Amino acid sequence: MAMALLLALAALCAAPAWAQSAGDPTPLQFRDAAEEQRLHALALELRCVMCQNQSLADSNAPIAHDLRREVLKLMREGRSDAQIKDYLVERYGEFVLYKPDVEPATWLLWFGPGLLLLAGAAVVYRIVRRRAHGGAAAAGAHAAEDEQEW
Template sequence: MNRLAYLVAACVLTLASLLAAPAHAQANNDSTPLQFRDAAEEERLHDLTAELRCVMCQNQSLADSSAPIAHDLRREVLKLMREGKSNGEIKDYLVARYGEFVLYKPSVEPTTWLLWFGPALLLLVGAFVLYRIVSKRSRREIAAPNDDQEW
């Protein structure tokens, strides 16, 4: 009976994944380069997208990514810029849509304290542990002198 349950579960998962495949969002295949009104607009877009993470690549900025969704998001950011939105409003829009992950520098909030202060905390704990180990060894050497030496 257990084998039958596993077989049914595997069939259901396979069928569900096949049915869900067409539901994935399709990226806009418009690969035409962005047209800027002036150099200031181009620089602002590049500066802003350099502060944003590509939601597909995850290790590249939106400015550096060549993923289709990154191209679409750059278009979206340019559209929002032309609508008169500030950089903060554009970031807020993208955070609302994709979460804090889209920001390379997330805001300092209780939910991100571990992200911001975790490395320093680990460094302090490591230094404390190292200090304890070194001080215990030095105390042992002082407490138990070597009696094998002749004076």
Template sequence: MALWVLVAVVLAPLPVRAQAGSDPAPLQFTDTVEERRFHALVAELRCVMCQNQSLADSDAQIAHDLRREVLELMQSGRSDDEIKDFLVARYGEFVLYRPAFQANTWLLWIAPLLVLLAGGAAVAVAVRRRGARPVPEDEGQEW
């Protein structure tokens, strides 16, 4: 029994030493044009795990894998639109920072305009109400 306790005490700290996965080898680009295209493309794609970071900014392991996959797709001759379509088919429209204007995304595109119009209307109403009230005259002040 004491042997099992000793083994458990010795082996218990081992998972603490585990580290997050990292990108084992840097990406290899054929030229600077491909590198610029790659960086522009991954900046337009959202990390499916982080959700608030682009694929370029995320340090999640899936982001490392997706960056490698994007580069492989680029090097196999696919266009940016084909790569985006591939990722959308796999992960949904969420992977795009700028999804296409469709029946299921119209509110996403129109909402900022609606909020701006509502704010402008609120300001206009407030200004009109303030302008409609007469300013009381104060005879007790000396100027």
């Protein structure tokens, strides 16, 4: 009984590792280290379309495995990195790029955080300025009250 329970527990613990390896039954075979480095560099610049916040290099989703194979195939066809990115953008949209091009459609994405930071700094500046002027006026009023004789 104890042995059966131990075997069941071991099988349960091994299930995630087995499921992960089952999603990618054949690892990528590279011709040389340069090809592997190029694929890895490209995969870091591309976003997994399923995970959304992981790069293609970091994702274990089945579609990420398929996309890495597709990128390797395109590399072996002689396409440049820019051509591969263009192909994936045409297929999946600008979302697939971690660093989309700066163009009118992506201005908010690129410049929005800076604008929000500037707006926040302006609000803080106005609040501090208002308190500084209000505090000086209040101090002056208290001094004037102390000088009056009754």
